[in-house]
Amino acid sequence: MNLLDTIIKAAPEAHIVTETDGIQIVAVTPEELPAAAQALAQRPEGAMDFLYDLTGMDWGEEGLGVLYQLESTATGERIILRTQTTDRERPLLPSVSTLWPTAEIKEREAFDFLGIRFTGNPDMRRLYLREDWKGYPLRKDYDATANELTLDNEINADTTEEYTLRPDGTLECHEHQLFGNDDFVVNIGPQHPSTHGVLRLRTALDGEVIRHVDPILGYIHRGIEKMAERMTYPQTLAMTDRLDYLSAHQNRHALCRCIEGAMELEVPERAEYIRTIMDELQRIDSHLLFYSCLAMDMGALTPFFYGFREREMILNIFEETTGGRLIQNYNVIGGVRADLHPDFCNKTKEFIVHLRQVLPDYHNIFTGSIIAKTRLEGVGRLSREQVIGLGATGGTGRASGWANDVRKRHPYAVYDQVDFEEVVRTEGDSMARYLVRMDEIEQSCRIIEQLIDRIPEGPVRTKTKPIIKLPEGIFTASVEASRGAFGVLLESRGDKSPYRLHFRSTGLPLVHTMDTACRGAKLADLIAIGGSIDFVIPDIDR
Amino acid sequence: MNYYDINSLNQSIHGTLSSLMPEGLAITLEGIAVGLLIIVLYALLAIVLIYMERRVCAAFQCRIGPNRVGGRGGLLQVPADVLKILTKEIISLRHADRFLYNLAPFLVILASIFSFACLPWNQGAEILRMDIGIFFVLAASSIGVLGILLAGWSSNSKYTVIGAVRSGAMIISYELSIGLTVLTMVLLSGTMDIQEIVMEQEHLWNIFRGHIPALLAFCVYLIAGNAEANRGPFDLAEAEQELTAGYHTEYSGMHFGFFYLAEYLNLFITAGIASTLFLGGWMPFHIPGLDGLNAVMDWIPGVVWFVGKTFAVVFLLMWIRWTFPRLRIDQVLTLEWKYLMPLSLVIVLLMTLCVIFGLVL
Numbered sequence: 001m002n003l004l005d006t007i008i009k010a011a012p013e014a015h016i017v018t019e020t021d022g023i024q025i026v027a028v029t030p031e032e033l034p035a036a037a038q039a040l041a042q043r044p045e046g047a048m049d050f051l052y053d054l055t056g057m058d059w060g061e062e063g064l065g066v067l068y069q070l071e072s073t074a075t076g077e078r079i080i081l082r083t084q085t086t087d088r089e090r091p092l093l094p095s096v097s098t099l100w101p102t103a104e105i106k107e108r109e110a111f112d113f114l115g116i117r118f119t120g121n122p123d124m125r126r127l128y129l130r131e132d133w134k135g136y137p138l139r140k141d142y143d144a145t146a147n148e149l150t151l152d153n154e155i156n157a158d159t160t161e162e163y164t165l166r167p168d169g170t171l172e173c174h175e176h177q178l179f180g181n182d183d184f185v186v187n188i189g190p191q192h193p194s195t196h197g198v199l200r201l202r203t204a205l206d207g208e209v210i211r212h213v214d215p216i217l218g219y220i221h222r223g224i225e226k227m228a229e230r231m232t233y234p235q236t237l238a239m240t241d242r243l244d245y246l247s248a249h250q251n252r253h254a255l256c257r258c259i260e261g262a263m264e265l266e267v268p269e270r271a272e273y274i275r276t277i278m279d280e281l282q283r284i285d286s287h288l289l290f291y292s293c294l295a296m297d298m299g300a301l302t303p304f305f306y307g308f309r310e311r312e313m314i315l316n317i318f319e320e321t322t323g324g325r326l327i328q329n330y331n332v333i334g335g336v337r338a339d340l341h342p343d344f345c346n347k348t349k350e351f352i353v354h355l356r357q358v359l360p361d362y363h364n365i366f367t368g369s370i371i372a373k374t375r376l377e378g379v380g381r382l383s384r385e386q387v388i389g390l391g392a393t394g395g396t397g398r399a400s401g402w403a404n405d406v407r408k409r410h411p412y413a414v415y416d417q418v419d420f421e422e423v424v425r426t427e428g429d430s431m432a433r434y435l436v437r438m439d440e441i442e443q444s445c446r447i448i449e450q451l452i453d454r455i456p457e458g459p460v461r462t463k464t465k466p467i468i469k470l471p472e473g474i475f476t477a478s479v480e481a482s483r484g485a486f487g488v489l490l491e492s493r494g495d496k497s498p499y500r501l502h503f504r505s506t507g508l509p510l511v512h513t514m515d516t517a518c519r520g521a522k523l524a525d526l527i528a529i530g531g532s533i534d535f536v537i538p539d540i541d542r
Numbered sequence: 543m544n545y546y547d548i549n550s551l552n553q554s555i556h557g558t559l560s561s562l563m564p565e566g567l568a569i570t571l572e573g574i575a576v577g578l579l580i581i582v583l584y585a586l587l588a589i590v591l592i593y594m595e596r597r598v599c600a601a602f603q604c605r606i607g608p609n610r611v612g613g614r615g616g617l618l619q620v621p622a623d624v625l626k627i628l629t630k631e632i633i634s635l636r637h638a639d640r641f642l643y644n645l646a647p648f649l650v651i652l653a654s655i656f657s658f659a660c661l662p663w664n665q666g667a668e669i670l671r672m673d674i675g676i677f678f679v680l681a682a683s684s685i686g687v688l689g690i691l692l693a694g695w696s697s698n699s700k701y702t703v704i705g706a707v708r709s710g711a712m713i714i715s716y717e718l719s720i721g722l723t724v725l726t727m728v729l730l731s732g733t734m735d736i737q738e739i740v741m742e743q744e745h746l747w748n749i750f751r752g753h754i755p756a757l758l759a760f761c762v763y764l765i766a767g768n769a770e771a772n773r774g775p776f777d778l779a780e781a782e783q784e785l786t787a788g789y790h791t792e793y794s795g796m797h798f799g800f801f802y803l804a805e806y807l808n809l810f811i812t813a814g815i816a817s818t819l820f821l822g823g824w825m826p827f828h829i830p831g832l833d834g835l836n837a838v839m840d841w842i843p844g845v846v847w848f849v850g851k852t853f854a855v856v857f858l859l860m861w862i863r864w865t866f867p868r869l870r871i872d873q874v875l876t877l878e879w880k881y882l883m884p885l886s887l888v889i890v891l892l893m894t895l896c897v898i899f900g901l902v903l
Contacts (some may be wrong), residue, residue: 182582184702196781197895208704208871297783305603371775371867523704524870527784 003079012037017082020474025067025080033083034094035524037068041099046075049388050404052478053099053504056110057442058139060083064091064116067489069504073388073402076409080474083169083274085116092165095121105512113138113225117349123160125240125446128218128541130154137226156202156216178214180313190219194297194527196355197537201514201526204355208522213398213515217508221541233259234333234469236501241327242254244539251503252331257412258477258488259333260471269414270287270458272333276413277451278318278330279479280444282346284355285314286482287437287444294434294531295366303366308356313351313357321343333468335461343451352445359441367438376431380517380529383428388477390516391509395436399421406480418450422499430525430532437534469496481506483534491535503542506533549666573853576669578658580756584807589620591806594853595860596620602864614737627802630795635697638792642696647793649689654804654811661814662823662845663738670862675736680717686711690772690779691716691787693801697792705788709779710872712769715878716776719766722886723759726893727743727819730756730902739822747822747831751903755893760820762886764858769874772805774863778871813855817848821855824848846878 004026005016010073011032017025028036040048059065065084071077094369097104097119107118108127114137117124125135131154134146148303164172179185179202189200198219204211224243228236240255241248253275260267292307315325320341322328328339338349351534366372382392397404405414405422423439425432447476454462471494487504559568593608597618601605601807612618657679659669672678679726687710694706728734730752732741743749749756769776780788790801817823824844829838869877 184700186704193786208708217815295867299777299865301599301784302864303605305605309604365865366867369866371869371873374873375867375870382705474746521869522872524778524781524868 001043001046003008003040003043003077006039006043007036007079007081011036015028018060018473019051020080020476023080023476024067024476025082026047027082029144030093033081034096036081037099040079043072046072046077048072048077049074049100051096051102051106052078052485053390053391053487053489053502054096054103054110055500055502056114056116056138057500058114060140061172062086064139066110067474068096068117069487069489073404080476083210090171091116092119092163092171092253093117094119095349099123100391101386101389102509102512105508109391109508112136115139117163117171119171120206121164122162125157125161126522128221130218131157131509137223138407143377144350145372151465159228166368169404178212179306181369183211188285188526191214192409193218194530196293196530196535196539199511199535199537199540201530203518203523203526204312205523208520208524208527210521210523213518213526215514217511218536219270222374222538224542225503228498230497233470233498234496237332238329240503241329243540243542244481244486244536245396246289246536247282247332247483247486247506247539248326248328248376249275249282251486252329253279253413253478254481254486256331256333256489257479258475259468259470261477261492262492263333263464263468265334265462265464267335267443268459269456271460271462272413272457273451274340276415276418277348277448277455278328278336279413281314281317281480283444284441285311285318287441288314290437290534291362291434294528294534295372297527297531300366300369300372301531305361306358306362306365309371310351310355316385316472317344317347317351317451317458320347327536332461332463335465337458337461339460340455345455347451352448353390355441359438362438365434367435370375373431375524376434376532377427377429378431379525380521380532381427381429382513384426387428387513390513392484392513393532394481394506394508394534395440396433396510396513397483398422398424399432399436401426404485406478406485410478412450415447418447420444420447430528432530433534467496469494470498478504483510483536484505484512505536505539507540507542510535511540533537547665550806552666556611578667580655582680584803586654586659588806589624589811591810591856592623593617593620594856595806599855599864602861617699624799627799628796632795632797634793635792635869637698639696639698643792644797645692646689646696647797649692650686650804651689651800653683653689653726654684654807656685657811657815658807660736661811661848662740662818663848664824665740667738667824667845668737669738671735671762673733676728676734676739676815676819676838677765679719679736679811682726683808683811683843684713684717686808689771693793694789697789699792701787701791702789703790705779705781705785709772709789710783711871712776712779712874712878713772715875716766716769716882719762719878719882719886720770722883722890723763723766724815724819726755726759726886726890727754729890729893736818736823740818740825743825745828746903747820747825747827752893753903755889755896756820758885759889759893760816762882762889763820765814766854766878766882767816767863767865768859769878771808771812773809773857773859775866775869776874777863778868778874781868783868809856809859810852813852814848814860816855822847823851 011028014026014028017027044311048070050071050073052071055067057065063084063086068081070079083355110116112127135142159175162174166172166449183204186203189195190192190198200216202214240251243251286309288311292304295303321323321344322330384401384524387397387402393404403424408422420443423436442520472494475490478485484506487508489502490498492498597607604650608616608619660679662668690709691706694702731739772779824847826839
């Protein structure tokens with residue numbers, strides 16, 4: 001039974017709205033959503049078990065709604081469910097968090113920005129904004145002057161709210177206790193050496209043992225999605241590099257692909273090669289930093305400098321061609337900003353030879369160390385079902401046996417022309433997450449080696465009009481960023497700026513796994529697990 | 543035979559002073575002079591050790607280390623840092639137990655100075671000499687953990703409490719191994735007087751005399767000593783990446799400086815006791831039978847031998863610190879209670895048997 005039939009069998013009123021990039025968008029009513037979602041999640045011919053992303057939308061007159069991007073881990077089929085409610089005063093939608101645990105945190109995001117309450121979600125607190133924030137910023141009728149700058153401390157509630165709908169249509173609110181009075185709650189962050197940014201983990205401890213972790217997000221929330229709604233398309237590109245700054249190239253690649261796809265713009269082959277090589281260099285850069293930071297988090301400072309020594313060389317290569325080291329602003333709509341520096345190919349080749357020579361040192365000093373082994377092995381184990389349910393893509397998912405590499409599953413750029421392995425391990429512990437990334441460095445080297453001598457001659461950029469307008473519709477694109485699947489969902493109303501631009505954060509599902517991974521572990525393990533799960537905060541907060 | 547014995551010098555100074563003034567006053571003056579000497583030496587050694595640590599870790603980490611202040615070697619970097627820390631404000635916390643909070647750094651530094659005073663620098667150059675010397679060192683150094691616990695508790699912060707509890711659990715556990723390995727050497731030497739332990743090693747250092755058990759004891763001592771000094775991979779009491787700075791998170795200025803100073807001096811004391819017990823203290827390197835070599839060795843002053851050996855051990859400990867990741871608290875305790883302590887007991891037994899049956903060299 002194909003996907004549409006599965007939905008229609010459970011939800012007779014469902015119908016296809018449109019199609020984007022070969023993915024059907026199917027509208028279902030809120031009443032039928034639970035049945036349709038359940039039918040998809042438990043479909044015998046390939047369950048749609050991966051909720052790729054959940055995007056809250058404000059369609060103005062048509063009401064508020066949500067897009068569910070679903071994917072089957074078995075068959076790779078994708079579909080988008082669309083549901084909406086016209087009630088703007090009290091928008092209610094049923095929660096799907098029992099089917100896909102990752103929805104728990106993403107529904108919080110939709111509530112935070114659009115005020116949609118999800119009945120049955122056990123945690124309906126705000127996610128990024130302050131708990132006393134007035135209004136919902138992504139609504140089109142949001143009053144930006146409603147909130148004055150407050151300088152007083154935000155008091156975090158120790159309870160969460162769950163709403164259920166009574167048969168007579170009234171709301172019922174349950175409170176769940178997150179932290180009790182006798183819990184020893186330690187704040188890890190927002191200013192802390194090993195949260196790698198302004199992340200705050202409220203951690204309930206029992207001696208050294210972790211009972212519960214509650215991530216408090218939003219300390220670096222910049223409202224990038226809101227800002228993008230007022231920018232022209234080329235301007236929105238500048239935002240992507242500032243999400244996950246260790247995946248700057250890949251993020252921008254995703255948005256460029258999305259816009260190019262909507263414009264039906266052909267990208268020159270030379271640009272595709274350059275983008276692929278840059279993506280892989282960026283991945284090596286990110287994984288070297290991962291190695292450094294994981295080692296440092298565990299108290300080994302010497303490996304930290306090893307990683308940074310080699311990363312510096314990548315940054316120099318980036319700088320020569322793009323002018324930027326961390327934020328490169330290199331991809332543009334239709335190609336890349338400028339041609340490669342004449343030394344680029346030689347330096348990259350030299351760098352890969354050098355990296356191959358020093359990688360054994362990395363393993364000697366850290367991987368082989370008995371203390372690193374005992375600290376990482378068996379710590380923070382996540383099962384395959386857990387990572388799929390929580391949507392933890394990238395190295396974290398692959399360490400638990402879930403082959404989720406976008407480069408393999410939905411190839412883009414020139415990834416279908418190169419030979420590389422998708423590194424998958426089955427242990428699911430911190431050691432596996434670490435080793436997956438170390439092995440990916442070698443695979444990235446392989447990809448670059450295959451491409452670097454084959455870069456075709458030609459232009460690096462297709463000329464576009466100075467003002468870019470996209471046709472009406474919903475467009476998506478995803479790439480494999482350094483730490484997981486990064487996606488863009490763009491709704492256009494035919495203007496020169498997007499009606500809604502949503503980024504699938506790679507880090508949000510990762511930070512959501514912290515509670516699952518850390519329960520019962522020691523405080524020192526929390527740092528090791530956090531380091532091995534590898535999130536970047538600006539990407540989570542957006 | 544030792545050319546650099548300063549016992550006679552000590553006695554002549556004492557004799558001169560006594561002839562000039564009443565003996566009580568002379569002893570008081572000498573006490574003050576020696577006290578000043580300890581404090582100056584203590585501060586100087588800390589500067590040297592911090593400089594050494596920066597240089598050594600820079601070398602391990604493919605860096606240069608301090609190279610700006612005071613010429614290319616950066617020799618004035620640490621003195622500049624010392625001056626800076628002296629000028630910093632000492633913060634007082636609102637909800638802290640004021641008395642204990644201020645007392646804690648002094649307890650830590652006191653413990654460290656007590657043990658420091660027992661080190662045998664040269665023949666005749668020990669400050670505190672008693673016939674239970676090594677036992678006194680063990681007892682005095684244990685006061686330090688009290689300071690750490692008080693610092694963590696009185697700061698009224700969650701991070702510091704966790705750090706203090708970790709430190710307490712760890713130091714008290716590792717005290718056992720240290721005690722047992724020291725006991726091994728006491729068994730070999732037959733005395734607890736530090737100077738006599740050194741004198742016993744005139745012909746051969748203890749690590750050679752006691753061969754297998756002594757070598758094992760040396761390894762156990764180094765591991766446990768590293769833990770006692772709260773240094774990596776056992777630095778979980780201050781575990782920067784977990785607890786920001788552990789038990790001394792809330793201290794600033796010179797109060798923090800005392801913890802910092804004590805940490806480095808504890809490293810030196812650990813290494814100094816190791817070189818005294820196992821490597822002959824100030825005793826030159828002698829091989830029985832090779833009188834020519836022994837005579838040449840005797841020309842090198844004892845203090846050079848002692849400081850040289852101690853710094854060699856310090857280097858070893860720094861090497862360990864800059865190589866390994868940090869252990870977790872349960873792993874630290876498992877290592878001690880399941881492996882090191884039983885091993886130390888076996889070593890004591892082995893050494894006892896060796897001594898009884900005359901199997902030592």
